[in-house]
Amino acid sequence: MKxxxxxxxxxxLAVVTGAIAxxxxxxxxxxxxxxxxxxxxxxxLPQLAAGLLIxxxxxxxxxQEKVAQLxxxxxxxxxxxxxxxxxLLTPGGPFTSFPMVYALWIAGADAxxxxxxxxxxxxxxxxxxxxxxxxxxxxxxxxxxxxxxxxLPILAxxxxxxxxxLPLFRLKPPPRE
Amino acid sequence: MIGAVIFIWAxxxxxxxxxxxxxxxxxxxxxxxxxxxxxxxxxxxxxxALLAASFLVQIVPVAALSHVIGPQSGITGIALAAGIGGLxxxxxxxxxxxxxxxxxxxxxxxxxxxxxxxxxxxxxxxxLAYEAPIMGWRFVALRSAACLTLPxxxxxxxxxxxxxLGLL
Numbered sequence: 140m141k142x143x144x145x146x147x148x149x150x151x152l153a154v155v156t157g158a159i160a161x162x163x164x165x166x167x168x169x170x171x172x173x174x175x176x177x178x179x180x181x182x183x184l185p186q187l188a189a190g191l192l193i194x195x196x197x198x199x200x201x202x203q204e205k206v207a208q209l210x211x212x213x214x215x216x217x218x219x220x221x222x223x224x225x226x227l228l229t230p231g232g233p234f235t236s237f238p239m240v241y242a243l244w245i246a247g248a249d250a251x252x253x254x255x256x257x258x259x260x261x262x263x264x265x266x267x268x269x270x271x272x273x274x275x276x277x278x279x280x281x282x283x284x285x286x287x288x289x290x291l292p293i294l295a296x297x298x299x300x301x302x303x304x305l306p307l308f309r310l311k312p313p314p315r316e
Numbered sequence: 317m318i319g320a321v322i323f324i325w326a327x328x329x330x331x332x333x334x335x336x337x338x339x340x341x342x343x344x345x346x347x348x349x350x351x352x353x354x355x356x357x358x359x360x361x362x363x364x365a366l367l368a369a370s371f372l373v374q375i376v377p378v379a380a381l382s383h384v385i386g387p388q389s390g391i392t393g394i395a396l397a398a399g400i401g402g403l404x405x406x407x408x409x410x411x412x413x414x415x416x417x418x419x420x421x422x423x424x425x426x427x428x429x430x431x432x433x434x435x436x437x438x439x440x441x442x443x444l445a446y447e448a449p450i451m452g453w454r455f456v457a458l459r460s461a462a463c464l465t466l467p468x469x470x471x472x473x474x475x476x477x478x479x480x481l482g483l484l
């Protein structure tokens with residue numbers, strides 16, 4: 140198995156944060172975190188697998204030209220709006236949405252559309268609004284918060300399209316099939 | 317949770333039928349190979365990412381920060397609330413209950429909007445556990461920079477909406 144730099148980064152991060160937690164709260168904290176991470180891993184596996192499969196299937200259904208035309212760098216505000224609607228309607232947790240972002244990236248969407256999509260999913264996702272925010276924080280608060288966030292994914296997409304031209308933020312081309 | 321799983325697998329089923337009708341079994345195989353390829357890259361880093369995120373939840377003292385985001389805290393409070401939101405641990409099932417504590421202990425409305433939006437946009441936990449392993453750090457940097465001002469804008473818009481409605 141190939142071990143990438145990213146893998147090493149995450150292993151180191153786990154070791155360092157684990158050492159701090161141990162130092163701060165003792166061995167109990169470490170076993171707690173281990174159990175929690177293991178349970179979380181098990182509980183997200185069905186959704187992660189589905190997210191990966193959706194990603195793979197979507198790449199078979201839509202051609203690269205089509206995605207590039209709808210969500211590519213030249214797709215304008217229309218592309219960002221489409222990405223916003225798609226993100227808003229995407230159900231499930233990050234284990235579903237990020238594999239979809241990855242699939243869209245491979246399929247030819249540009250950084251602006253990807254960021255509009257994921258921002259809409261996180262700020263405006265219906266799933267979370269109905270299940271968590273409305274019951275826990277109240278209708279009035281949720282409605283004001285939602286209205287205030289409505290235009291923001293498009294703004295984020297526009298900023299991303301500007302930033303991605305700077306050398307600091309230039310993305311590598313997506314991995315090809 | 318169960319409902320979400322059923323919904324997502326129903327989507328997988330529908331998409332599979334669509335792919336099968338268009339490309340037959342080879343199309344399904346290619347889709348599977350592509351999914352497996354992504355799964356392979358995640359196999360090692362995802363468990364460690366989840367573990368690191370669980371440790372971080374224990375290290376970051378979130379609740380101690382609640383007194384700095386009251387209604388009079390203004391734009392500084394809004395910026396702080398956005399940062400606190402980004403540090404809220406875990407998914408909605410852990411962070412919304414903590415958000416209630418903030419709301420009930422007297423955080424201002426724009427500050428609460430910044431907190432929830434900050435959590436939605438920056439959630440450190442999600443960034444570490446899913447975004448970076450799947451999309452890479454360069455994408456994380458670009459997205460974070462593009463979204464940096466969103467919670468503050470959301471809070472100011474919310475303040476505007478609330479004062480128009482006469483709620484502040």
